[in-house]
Amino acid sequence: MRNLAYCCAAGAALVCYASFGLAADGQTSDADWAKINNLTWQSTGLSTRFPPMQDTLLSNVGGWRSELAAHNIGIEMHAVYNGITDFNQNNDKPQDSYVGQGGDVMGNTYSLTVTYGLADLGLANSKIVACVNNTNSTVAANPPNNTSVGCLSYYQSFFDKKLELKVGFEPNLYSYVGLFTGGDVTLTNTLGAVIPVEAGLSDPVTSPPMANLTYRGSDGFYVRSGVQRSVSPQGRVYEVENNGVGLDYKMDDARVLYVGEVGIDRLPTPGGKRLWVRAGGVSNPTQYAAFDGGKDSNKALWALGDYQLTQPTPGMPFHGLYVGASAMYAPEDVNLYTQNYEARIYYYGPFQSRPFDKVTFAMGKNVFSDDARDRLASHHLDSAKSQTSATVAYSMHVTRGIYLSPAIGYTKNPSFSADIDDALTFKLGLLLNF
Template structure:
């Protein structure tokens, strides 16, 4: 399922656990951390020491000797509306029992071994996703990342270039709060409406500038928009993920400025950011049917650690976001989300995470007007409240259970409320 709160929940909880476990000594598996991908700037890696068999039966040591890193993850999910809103024609994820599975493989290579400057690293990743309800979770067999990350001046200047989804570089997907994606899929997220790539990579050049403390930053990317006809159309036109051009998809510019610091014994984790997106692609306007000159969007977001009971990454966090885009061409044009999550909620469970959140996404007024002109009813918004718990069963094995109440799970016709039970069993190698 494309609800990235799952891997993010695991990443934060596993990172906290690995830090807790390394407090007394530094295990051999920690030496492989530099070979984890650095391409996905807005995501936190799951530490090698928190994965299934960190040495991979000797394979990781053998690969590391040649400058190669390897990781694999498998997410396997189930969603069902326990209110019994089953229908012959399914119109939202979980209305009928819905299953999804994904396999993600990552290879990294230390490019300094062949003459690249500084800490240059190549990431090559592949992604296979299957689902019984594809509008919310598109089927994908694609290269997901093919990019080089390289930094200069003690990481004050960083470059990322190649093929990579925009969501891996910007925004920071929600933890426990973007529950509307459970029913509506990635298309319900405003930056994806505007054209930011989500499931398929797009050719991208990203430049990040940081101050000497490495906390303040400005990140600017020139990339290609996804197809103005939507994520599924983009997948159909670019199944490999490596096409420079896609019909009607033009240049897109993204800028994000922010402040980011990690949790330590003396500091709370904090990530504040503001972003703007400008898409030169032409979109069909809902009212006139004419082509727009462009598309754009803006967002504000913050993720802040508010308690620190163990002087590390564990504790309560607050995560919130506000998004806006024009309602003339974007079906969901504004949204806000607020959530709270606890990393290591119990002293005896340092690798678990609990979360609760609310998301409200507003449907375009222009689209609603166009819909009602045909005598159809249309929902003004979709609202979701979710609670979830990520439990570490064994090293590298997580069970994530969630319950999401969704009002207006369908845009048109207006549908009764849904209560979605979500279970996901995840394996990290």
């Protein structure tokens, strides 16, 4: 548990700094904050939502962000630390059969994002976004240790943001599906996100070239479609290890895939409840190794919905009880995970004294490929048919810019291997926004 304790120690040290910063931060007008938040990665059409710049450790102390925004520059810095351990250990089983087995597993991510608005060049609705990421973990596939360009893209909006174009290098999982519960990075992510990634969609550690076009209609309606060079059919680890600084537009055997999503995304307002429903898919002509020894193309389909049931706090419309559900599919001839189902319930502001905390309970099921099971059976090896899980998590807003998120989970069949005992895990996450 030593590595888990590091998360707590680092968070405690930063609480003191953040408290000092709260006192030192001068008065920043709403207009200044609006300009600052308009120069973020979030403002370039991502469906994934990050905390606003007001909720950062450095905030606008001394007016540094306002000064940068006056020159059309925005800077974001994030650090994410995750530790997980399985109380049941499974030490007698093959090492790294699943994440958290036999002890602590640390996955750390550090990122720096710079957004530059092109208004001074006569392009008032255009921005360039550049990110640098560093990731490291004690499990090689989760992901390999790496420093690379996490994004480098051009964004342009038309007709008062009814039409948005983005071209460059980016992780498309931030724009499609909804990697995190409700699209909020301060809540826990789910196993279901593995299915679109299996089909070649880029995730936060891969950023092949892409182009997305989004149409936004009334009442939150949107249609987003795009093209992207598939992540390597040999997997995200191969992609990361063979993509240099992350800007290679080609990868061995990887072709251009097509992705699309249609949905309704309404933010909570006084008297208007949060709603996000979406459905989409990936069609990938890249040839993947099939379990029967041949090769085949790949695809993924998904449908997800999140809805706010209550709004108990006047003046804080995001407070309340939410429910959500997901279903995902991928063909079983080339994918280990072929179906995912999840039901979730979460609450923003569970305690009056802690208005920015969140609590989540989720139950999920993954179905393993029958083709993969048949392949193992031909070698007289047993495998699990499916995997079920239940997780309860609490996201604690410690202070400005700091979220601490403990979670307890139970997973039946944590590995594809049939002889792995069920896992009872404790996970601790620390999110720092600078």
